[in-house]
Amino acid sequence: MKNFYILIAVLFIPWSFSLAKYDEFEDGDDIMEYDDNDFAEFEDVNEDAVTESPQRVITTEDDEEEATVELEGQDENQEDFDDADAQEGDTESEPYDDEEFEGYEEKPDASHSKNKDPITIVNVPAHLQNSWESYYMEILMVTGLLAYIMNYIIGKNKNNRLAHAWFNTHRELLESNFALVGDDGTNKEATSTGKLNQENEHIYNLWCSGRVCCEGMLIQLKFLKRQDLLNVLARMMRPASDQVQIKVTMNDEDMDTYVFAVGTRKALVRLQKEMQDLSEFCSDKPKSGAKYGLPDSLAILSEMGEVTEGMMDAKMIHFLTHYADKIESVQFSDQFSGPKLMQEEGQLTKLPETKKTLLFTFNVPGSGNTSPKDMESLLPLMSMVIYSIDKAKKFRLNREGKQKADKNRARVEENFLKLTHVQRQEAAQSRREEKKRAEKERIMNEEDPEKQRRLEEAALRREQKKLEKKQMKMKQIKVKAM
Amino acid sequence: RYKPPATETNPALEDPTPDYMNLLGMVFSMCGLMLKLKWCAWIAVYCSFISFANSRSSEDTKQMMSSFMLSISAVVMSYLQNPQPMSPPW
Numbered sequence: 300m301k302n303f304y305i306l307i308a309v310l311f312i313p314w315s316f317s318l319a320k321y322d323e324f325e326d327g328d329d330i331m332e333y334d335d336n337d338f339a340e341f342e343d344v345n346e347d348a349v350t351e352s353p354q355r356v357i358t359t360e361d362d363e364e365e366a367t368v369e370l371e372g373q374d375e376n377q378e379d380f381d382d383a384d385a386q387e388g389d390t391e392s393e394p395y396d397d398e399e400f401e402g403y404e405e406k407p408d409a410s411h412s413k414n415k416d417p418i419t420i421v422n423v424p425a426h427l428q429n430s431w432e433s434y435y436m437e438i439l440m441v442t443g444l445l446a447y448i449m450n451y452i453i454g455k456n457k458n459n460r461l462a463h464a465w466f467n468t469h470r471e472l473l474e475s476n477f478a479l480v481g482d483d484g485t486n487k488e489a490t491s492t493g494k495l496n497q498e499n500e501h502i503y504n505l506w507c508s509g510r511v512c513c514e515g516m517l518i519q520l521k522f523l524k525r526q527d528l529l530n531v532l533a534r535m536m537r538p539a540s541d542q543v544q545i546k547v548t549m550n551d552e553d554m555d556t557y558v559f560a561v562g563t564r565k566a567l568v569r570l571q572k573e574m575q576d577l578s579e580f581c582s583d584k585p586k587s588g589a590k591y592g593l594p595d596s597l598a599i600l601s602e603m604g605e606v607t608e609g610m611m612d613a614k615m616i617h618f619l620t621h622y623a624d625k626i627e628s629v630q631f632s633d634q635f636s637g638p639k640l641m642q643e644e645g646q647l648t649k650l651p652e653t654k655k656t657l658l659f660t661f662n663v664p665g666s667g668n669t670s671p672k673d674m675e676s677l678l679p680l681m682s683m684v685i686y687s688i689d690k691a692k693k694f695r696l697n698r699e700g701k702q703k704a705d706k707n708r709a710r711v712e713e714n715f716l717k718l719t720h721v722q723r724q725e726a727a728q729s730r731r732e733e734k735k736r737a738e739k740e741r742i743m744n745e746e747d748p749e750k751q752r753r754l755e756e757a758a759l760r761r762e763q764k765k766l767e768k769k770q771m772k773m774k775q776i777k778v779k780a781m
Numbered sequence: 782r783y784k785p786p787a788t789e790t791n792p793a794l795e796d797p798t799p800d801y802m803n804l805l806g807m808v809f810s811m812c813g814l815m816l817k818l819k820w821c822a823w824i825a826v827y828c829s830f831i832s833f834a835n836s837r838s839s840e841d842t843k844q845m846m847s848s849f850m851l852s853i854s855a856v857v858m859s860y861l862q863n864p865q866p867m868s869p870p871w
Contacts, residue, residue, distance in 0.1 A: 436867040440823045444830065451834050499837050527834045 447528045454525030455500050461541070462503045462520050464671030466495050472681055477516070478509025500526045512553040512692040516684075519544040541663040542627065543677060545684055549655040553692045554633055556704045559610055560600040561588065561619065562628030566660070567598050575651065576634040579711050592616050594623045602707065605700045615690070618683040625680060627660040631691055634708070657691060659684055799840065802832035806848050810855035819859045819867045825852035 431438070470493075473480050481492040496504040501522040508515035521542045524530035558580040560567060567585040571577045577600060585598035591611040593599075597619060601607045610631070619626065635656040661680050665673045696704060716723075738758055745751045806828030813822030829849045836845060 434866040436869060440826075444826065447827070447830055447834075497838060500834065524835065527831060529831060 450528045450531060451526045454527070454531070457525050458501050458522045460671055461522060461669060461674065462495055462497075465520060465543075465674040465677065466505070468675050468678055469681055472678065472685075473505075473507055476510060476685055477507040480505070480507050482506045482508070495520070500524075510688070512550055513688055514548040514550055516545060516547045519546075538666050540666045541669055543659075543661045543663060543680075545657075545659040545661075547657040547659075547684070547688055549657065549688075549691060551655060554631075554655040555695050556633045556701070556708065557606045557696060558602040558632045558634060559606045560628060560630040560632075561593075561597060561610075562626060562630075562660075563596055564598045566628040567600050570628060570630065571600060573638045574630075575636050575639045576632045576653070577630070578639065580634065580707055588619075593619055596623055597626070603700060603703055605696065609694050609696075610690075612690075614686060615683075618679075618686070622680055622683070625661050625664060625677070627662050628658070629660075629687075630656075630658040631687070632656060632658070657684075657687055659687075796835065799832045799836040802828045802835065803844065803848050806832060806852055810848075810852045813855040813859055817859055817862055819856075819863075822852065822855035822859045823867075825855055828852070 470480075479491045481494050481496070496506070498504055501524045503520040503522075505518040505520075506515060507518070510516075521544060523534060523539060523541055558576055560570065560577060560581070562570070564585055571581065571585070580602045581600045583600070585600045587595065588597045588599050589595060591599075591607075593611075593616065599607055601610075633655045634653045635658070636651040636653045659680075661677060663669050663673055664676055738754075742751055742754045742758065745754060806825045809821045809828060810825035812818060813820075813825055826849075829845075829852045832848065833845050
């Protein structure tokens with residue numbers, strides 16, 4: 300009997316141990332992990348919305364194996380889980396199946412646990428927010444674009460108004476002096492359109508022709524770029540003014556050979572550097588015009604003193620003094636070829652073409668803030684232009700002056716030829732070789748053998764003749780040297 | 782007497798701005814498309830507008846339109862790929 304009781308006692312102890320283990324197992328971390336793995340799938344689903352991992356406290360009652368889980372902050376999970384599928388009093392202590400953890404209820408203890416775990420508010424990405432405020436950079440950009448478009452329209456209209464105001468004031472004078480006013484080159488016959496030719500939003504052209512001594516006159520109204528906002532902003536830093544450029548092309552017989560310029564000192568310095576003819580013929584620096592009664596702001600560049608004397612007659616001086624603030628530059632030149640071409644030395648084989656021209660550049664008063672009324676003040680300047688045309692026709696150099704002028708021109712040409720001598724030689728050489736090659740090809744291409752032979756003989760004869768000529772020349776030179 | 786030439790004889794004298802802006806606009810819009818940079822695409826739109834404002838009347842309108850369309854498409858594509866608003870660099 301005693302042994303039996305001892306045996307029972309001995310058996311009882313491990314059983315109790317096993318029970319205890321069960322408790323441990325229940326309360327220990329293992330369960331948590333087990334549960335976490337179990338609920339892992341639910342955790343992934345709710346990752347975005349919830350920042351905190353759900354805390355679950357599992358309490359088990361000793362005898363009842365009812366697992367209850369407390370979920371915190373998982374409002375959405377409530378709906379997912381079924382209600383108490385409680386297994387009451389099941390004795391399935393061993394296997395911790397999923398079944399055991401199916402019955403989830405949110406306990407009223409949830410509020411209790413909330414105090415322990417703070418809820419963090421998730422930042423919803425900006426583009427999912429339903430507010431325009433987050434797009435303020437884009438709104439700024441679009442506003443900038445709209446401002447640019449507004450400025451374009453306003454600037455374009457202003458330039459247009461200025462141009463037409465100019466034209467209206469000058470129309471009479473032009474039509475009285477020129478037979479053809481306004482031509483854009485598209486018609487076959489020269490008919491007067493009587494309109495400005497708009498090249499750009501800020502450049503307007505007008506071609507007048509049909510006067511006695513000039514081929515034609517091209518007037519360019521070069522306004523400021525009011526249609527470009529960037530330009531408008533740049534102009535706030537650096538004031539500039541609209542310009543009227545007039546280029547009169549003279550007939551060859553109507554102008555004598557001289558180069559002469561008057562203008563503001565700054566403009567003349569710039570022109571002397573840029574313009575081909577001024578740089579070659581007027582070597583001196585711009586001289587002050589005070590000698591002739593011109594205001595200090597104006598300076599003179601001239602090929603020779605005689606030209607200056609001839610040009611500066613009373614009326615001209617009157618014009619220049621009265622409108623000195625509007626004059627930027629005035630240039631009379633018979634060797635006008637435009638600004639210096641920036642070419643490499645090797646490419647120049649010919650002197651650029653020259654035309655006899657009178658160039659006038661006027662600044663519109665107002666320095667940018669011009670109004671159409673300012674255009675009227677430019678009318679006298681146009682009269683000056685007409686007067687200059689007549690004057691250029693009448694003015695003739697005397698004998699000395701002519702000689703000097705011719706010498707100058709010859710000098711310039713010689714310099715140029717020297718510079719390009721090597722290039723011209725090479726060009727001639729290559730041309731000769733080309734000719735020879737062409738001949739040979741012709742001979743080869745001839746199908747008739749007879750003709751071929753004849754051509755070959757002709758080529759041989761020609762070459763022999765050339766050699767003979769050369770020898771003769773050499774002999775002559777030798778004789779002369781002796 | 783004569784008809785006018787009335788045309789620019791020296792292309793070198795002419796303002797190169799519209800051509801530069803055209804090129805810049807295309808470069809920026811390609812950058813914006815390839816590198817998905819929104820600000821590049823916006824600058825391309827601006828360049829295209831500036832080029833249009835400075836263009837000569839003889840300039841090809843097809844060229845203008847194509848550069849404009851390219852820049853607009855760069856902006857749209859950048860926003861489709863990444864609808865988040867632009868963040869300023871500061």
